[in-house]
Amino acid sequence: MRSKNIFYKIAYKLHKMGFYFCSIKFYAEDQHNYTNIKFINFFIYIFNFIIGMWKKFPIFLTNSNYYEYLEIPITTACTLKCKNCSNLMPYYKKPCHMNMDQIEKSLNIFLTCIQNIVYIRILGGEPLLNQNIIRLINILLNSGKVQRVEIVTNGTIVPRNKELIRLLKNPKIIVSISDYKIVNNKKLQDFLKKNNIKFEVNKIKYWMDYGNMNYRGKTIKELKKQFRKCSSVCKSLINGQVHLCPRSSHGTDLNIIKDNQDDYVNLQDENVSIDEMKLKLRTLLKKDYIKACNFCDYGTKKCKKIPVAVQMKK
Numbered sequence: 001m002r003s004k005n006i007f008y009k010i011a012y013k014l015h016k017m018g019f020y021f022c023s024i025k026f027y028a029e030d031q032h033n034y035t036n037i038k039f040i041n042f043f044i045y046i047f048n049f050i051i052g053m054w055k056k057f058p059i060f061l062t063n064s065n066y067y068e069y070l071e072i073p074i075t076t077a078c079t080l081k082c083k084n085c086s087n088l089m090p091y092y093k094k095p096c097h098m099n100m101d102q103i104e105k106s107l108n109i110f111l112t113c114i115q116n117i118v119y120i121r122i123l124g125g126e127p128l129l130n131q132n133i134i135r136l137i138n139i140l141l142n143s144g145k146v147q148r149v150e151i152v153t154n155g156t157i158v159p160r161n162k163e164l165i166r167l168l169k170n171p172k173i174i175v176s177i178s179d180y181k182i183v184n185n186k187k188l189q190d191f192l193k194k195n196n197i198k199f200e201v202n203k204i205k206y207w208m209d210y211g212n213m214n215y216r217g218k219t220i221k222e223l224k225k226q227f228r229k230c231s232s233v234c235k236s237l238i239n240g241q242v243h244l245c246p247r248s249s250h251g252t253d254l255n256i257i258k259d260n261q262d263d264y265v266n267l268q269d270e271n272v273s274i275d276e277m278k279l280k281l282r283t284l285l286k287k288d289y290i291k292a293c294n295f296c297d298y299g300t301k302k303c304k305k306i307p308v309a310v311q312m313k314k
Ligand SMILES: C[S@@+](CC[C@H](N)C(=O)[O-])C[C@H]1O[C@@H](n2cnc3c(N)ncnc32)[C@H](O)[C@@H]1O
Pocket: 078, 084, 085, 086, 087, 123, 124, 125, 126, 127, 152, 153, 154, 177, 178, 202, 204, 206, 207, 208, 209, 210
């Protein structure tokens, strides 16, 4: 058990490092430092190679699925209204909390299908708005297959519920504060420190502009190229469906993207056996593009860096 934990810890660090490398690359691009960009691209290539080899370790292959990461939005309500929210929150005209019975049911099937998962992020919207977060954290902690749980918050809410505070102290949990200039998150930081709750402050220099939700009419060749270049690893669970990215899950939830059953796994399909479900989850990871990419600029030259968390006018 102990050696397994070390594997997961390294996998978690590698996953996080992937994000950092992308940020360094974007920073070099920002500075127009093309020599560095070439060097960093080379470094990312080697890094991806190491990750690829790492995933060939038997621990990740034992005849069922290894999922590195999954995010679970538990609400579409938010305390901010960021113009370029990657999870499309401003598109929700009637924000609401997700159905926790449905999350629990589908998550149980997901956890039955997979061998282990390095980390799950609970987010939204603003996840601390939904008191049902307690129920979800309990499910994740009791599963034994989830190595880490991150709660991603915009820093506007300080938790007050005693049971939630008790759960947040669990060593498997980390509160990840997105550090936005428009929010003073000192209260939250002080509170977490005082209660010995592990947290990180995510200093984000800029966001990426994924563009509007209009259909772009790209060819399959273009979509495959875009998908290859997209660094999105954010598998997302909504309505009992596992999607490859939040653009796909929220876009489908909002009925902006037509329901494409090839682009997600429906964990609620009662006609599918657990073995078939495992196969579907594996097959999903092998896709070379999804229809949502036709509603997105990420991975193309159109996708530019933009200021973080700019608010919409009323
Ligand atoms: C969608 S938010 C949800 C959680 C919480 N409301 C928050 O803002 O931290 C999850 C993460 O996505 C990041 N994010 C949102 N829009 C983004 C964009 N256009 N480009 C890059 N990151 C983005 C946020 O900074 C945050 O760390």
